[in-house]
Amino acid sequence: MLFFSFFKTLTNQVVTIELKNDIRIRGILKSVDQYLNIKLDDIEVLDLDKYPHLSSVKSMFIRGSVVRYVMLPRSEVDVGLLEDATRREAANQVGKAR
């Protein structure tokens, strides 16, 4: 749930998502679910000339499993908090495993 929790804080921020088929899409993150499916608004496809079929797409829903990277606005990430959240997640996992 860490990533879900994390991405939730990035809603309404501009993120760039690189899919596993190399398409990169920049848009406003509208929502994320537990599978890390992503809803983007006001999208803009980088390298649009390579993917002209996306030129008229304004918003999209991306299945989480096809996402390779999500590029985030650095200022919107609280690194220290994220570290702690990671530690908690790890502790939870350990606890669950046992």
Next chain:
Amino acid sequence: MSFFGFDTNLPRDRQQGGPSRGFFENPDPFAEVARAQAQDDDDGIDFEDTYDGLGDQLDDDQDVFNDDTFGGADAGPGSGGQVGRDFDFFGTTAKVADVIGEEQVRYALQNPSAAPMPAQEQANASAAMPTATTNTPSTKRTGYEKYSDPDFIPDLQAKSSVWGISQKKPEPAQPMSRRPMMSLEEVEAQMRQRSQPGHMMHPQSSMSQHPGDPSYHPPSQFPQGVPEGFPAIPPEYLRAAIEKGVLPPGMPGLPPGIAELHGAPVMSGPRPMRGPQSQMPPQVIPQQGPRNVGPTQGQQGQHVQQMPPPPSRGPNGGLPVITNPQQIMHLTEEQRNAYLVEDAKRAKRNHKIFLLSRGNGLMTPQDKNFITRIQLQQLVAAAGNVADADAEAVLAEDFYYQVYSQIRGAPRQHPHQPLGHFAQTYLLQTGNRLGGHGNRRAFQSADNHMQRMQQQVQRAVEAAKAKPKNKQLIIEGSLGKISFSNAKAPKPMLNIKRPDSSEGPRPKKVQSDLSLSDRKSILTNIESVYSALMAMEDMERTMPPPPEEGDAEAIQAHMEWRQKVHLLNQKLWRALKVMEPIVPNSTTPHPFIAFLSYPKGKKAIPRIFRHIDQEQRVTILTMIVVHLDSLDVVRLAQPVPGEAQPSLAVRESIDLFSLAVMPSLLGYVNEAPFNIIIGLLGLIIAQTHVQTVARTKVGLGILTMLLSRAEIVKEAGQASERDWQQWVEKFNVLFDTLEPALADIFPGAINTGDDMYVWQFLAAVGIGASPEQQQRLVIAVKDRVMETVGYSKTLPADMASQRLGNVNLFMRAIGLDVELLG
């Protein structure tokens, strides 16, 4: 004939009807109908059968009979010849088309045995035909009448023939005789039919019945009328099937009666028929319904003794029994069964719907919502008190989001967010909400009901999540484990037994003991510190309210909490390893110093300082001071010849240390008693290479910290004379040690980097220095001062003033001012 609904008759008629109808040819109308019917249903078959009979008989009779008939026609009035022409024309075409189609149908559908039988009968009949036809001219008239009548008669006869297999011969014989006559008449009938295509069907039906016998009109019509009247074939089939089983014994009796009926009408029928023809069409339609019941029963009584209830079947059932093989039986049963099943299903469904619809509209939507909430409440209650654990559970699962939104107020940062997001946020933070969110309150009240619903659903879901804590179920006797899985905890593909905790960690500990300060163990230490820190922070959050006097329970709770905090504090302290023995001249740094050499360690210091007491703080400060020159930010920050400044990584760590650690230390030092300051200064002088330390930002920062604190204490008059004497001694030593290196404490050349901290240090030294020391100080740094002043004149105004301000900080400490240098 689909109109009439003669489904049952058709198949039977096909087989035997062919010959019988052949006698009463109705080439054109029937042919057309038959074609249409052949595609559709059984009804069509009847007509086809009639056609078949015609074709066959015609073929057979053509040679002799046709000539005779034509000749007879010739002998008669001219009209006969005209009719004959038309007939020929029509007959030939009808023969070709009908015969081909009929034959195909026969071979495909009819039993091989059935087909030959009619042929033989026809042959016999044909033999008799000529005599009958030639008998009287009046037959022509009757023939006309018969035409219309005969069209329908064939149906009747077919049925009768079916019933009275044994007596068929006599029946067909008479009709056969008519045939030639009929053919002429038929031509006229066709003409009429063509002129009135719409009426054809009805008149035919009526006609066919009437020709059978005027006296028997009712009964004769019934057989046809009944099937027509009863579109529902299945019941008839059922009954027919039943009859079949029963009929055989009774059958013999029936045929004779039928034969008589048919036979009599044939003879006398034609004449009376004409009158009926015109009347018949209207009669047939209205009469069909009522007639079916009454007369049919009568017929059945006659024909089928055992089958009184199904009148229509009497004829129908009788036909199949005689002519149709068992195939028809099976077909009818299947159809009937299917129909019954269908009907039963439909009835059942309707009944259900009716039962369900009784309560329609009894509850309002509000009622339903209310009940839903009750159910949800029960669900939640059954799942345990989830609400209590809610905050913790949510925090554990959603820590980052929860804290982040509390720190940054994430949801409220974006007022343009849709309302849905507020609701969502609220849902996700069930029970964990901080007070004072007026906006959210408003939303809550506005959509209170839905909010509560959502909240409860959320709790129910949480409860459901919490319930299957046992992820595996081992049922006795099963070969494996049954594991539950969900999106959060997917089913483990591998089930590896973890080593017991007693076995696992041991070797690790040995290792860590051996090398306390290798990278891995240091990182492990840091993580253990963090976990202890987080545990303490959790404890802090769950601190019970301060107990009121007399509230033993609250006091007890508070005491327990303090106990836990204390234990955690001890754990944290141990994890920090501050108290590890100091090994002089050791090649490996002290664990705590190693701890501080990682950014994570540096960042932990402010948090640690919040959770430790003063004694622990001074211990940490002491450790840092003692190991000042082995601190990474000091050791690595030494200026390297040829390089203006330390590497980027070192600079970053220095900045981090200055931002994270120094404020904590300064915070403590500003409150530290004077003797501790003196002690720390003494430690620096005794334990570290002061000149080395002084050449780094961190080192100078700590020295500045101590010196300024001492000055503040002195200014406040808090320092005892004896302590002050001690301090002055230490200061003098420090000054003497530093004086030769004063020129080197500046970072690089005048134009590189920020040297403010140096001026701050010099100012701190200058304040505490004696006049003589101040003089020496000025002499030591005079060049740098002049350089800076000169350099600042080449800089933009703001930067120049900043640099001069830094210098002035020192100048004023010793009672001077940059302006004086002007």
